[in-house]
Amino acid sequence: ETGVTQTPRHLVMGMTNKKSLKCEQHLGHNAMYWYKQSAKKPLELMFVYSLEERVENNSVPSRFSPECPNSSHLFLHLHTLQPEDSALYLCASSRSTDTQYFGPGTRLTVL
Amino acid sequence: AQSVSQHNHHVILSEAASLELGCNYSYGGTVNLFWYVQYPGQHLQLLLKYFSGDPLVKGIKGFEAEFIKSKFSFNLRKPSVQWSDTAEYFCAVNIGSGNTGKLIFGQGTTLQVKP
Numbered sequence: 001e002t003g004v005t006q007t008p009r010h011l012v013m014g015m016t017n018k019k020s021l022k023c024e025q026h027l028g029h030n031a032m033y034w035y036k037q038s039a040k041k042p043l044e045l046m047f048v049y050s051l052e053e054r055v056e057n058n059s060v061p062s063r064f065s066p067e068c069p070n071s072s073h074l075f076l077h078l079h080t081l082q083p084e085d086s087a088l089y090l091c092a093s094s095r096s097t098d099t100q101y102f103g104p105g106t107r108l109t110v111l
Numbered sequence: 112a113q114s115v116s117q118h119n120h121h122v123i124l125s126e127a128a129s130l131e132l133g134c135n136y137s138y139g140g141t142v143n144l145f146w147y148v149q150y151p152g153q154h155l156q157l158l159l160k161y162f163s164g165d166p167l168v169k170g171i172k173g174f175e176a177e178f179i180k181s182k183f184s185f186n187l188r189k190p191s192v193q194w195s196d197t198a199e200y201f202c203a204v205n206i207g208s209g210n211t212g213k214l215i216f217g218q219g220t221t222l223q224v225k226p
């Protein structure tokens with residue numbers, strides 16, 4: 001299934017690096033999301049965008065910076081991350097409050 | 112605070128055994144309920160969902176779930192599991208409104224089916 005794609009699939013970065021995660025949805029949806037999936041913890045909603053406007057920021061540290069240039073693309077810019085930020089970062093999209101469709105995720109390791 | 116609780120963290124069954132995974136949520140408003148599944152090496156996929164109407168909903172691969180409003184529960188069932196059902200299962204509640212959803216996930220249940 002290629003409804004929601006994410007790149008890169010794996011990323012290793014040092015604490016002083018700057019990197020970006022990319023998400024693209026091909027479903028014509030109007031809302032996009034970033035989630036964090038850590039071991040032994042529930043998926044955590046990070047950011048919500050509706051029609052390119054951020055509508056929710058779930059108390060996420062400023063070292064994570066989202067960007068939604070249009071309704072099909074979503075980025076997560078990473079800067080000076082900590083080792084505890086290592087996780088699987090998932091992107092999802094939906095038509096309003098309907099079912100969210102998830103991408104395969106980016107496995108991030110911060111050294 | 113809103114939360115979702117999945118009671119079983121790790122379940123091991125033999126093929127053909129029956130499955131029931133518990134899910135309870137705490138939220139007083141109108142909810143949409145979901146079960147997602149994550150097969151090994153694959154992304155999260157929708158198993159089934161409840162928005163309104165018949166509280167017994169059927170999903171893919173023979174799964175079903177029952178919404179019991181008075182118990183704030185949405186338990187997942189399958190009468191006879193197969194080895195290919197080995198996966199992680201997530202219950203989620205959507206408390207969003209307007210143009211966006213807001214999914215609250217449970218911690219997940221790892222199901223291992225022995226052939």
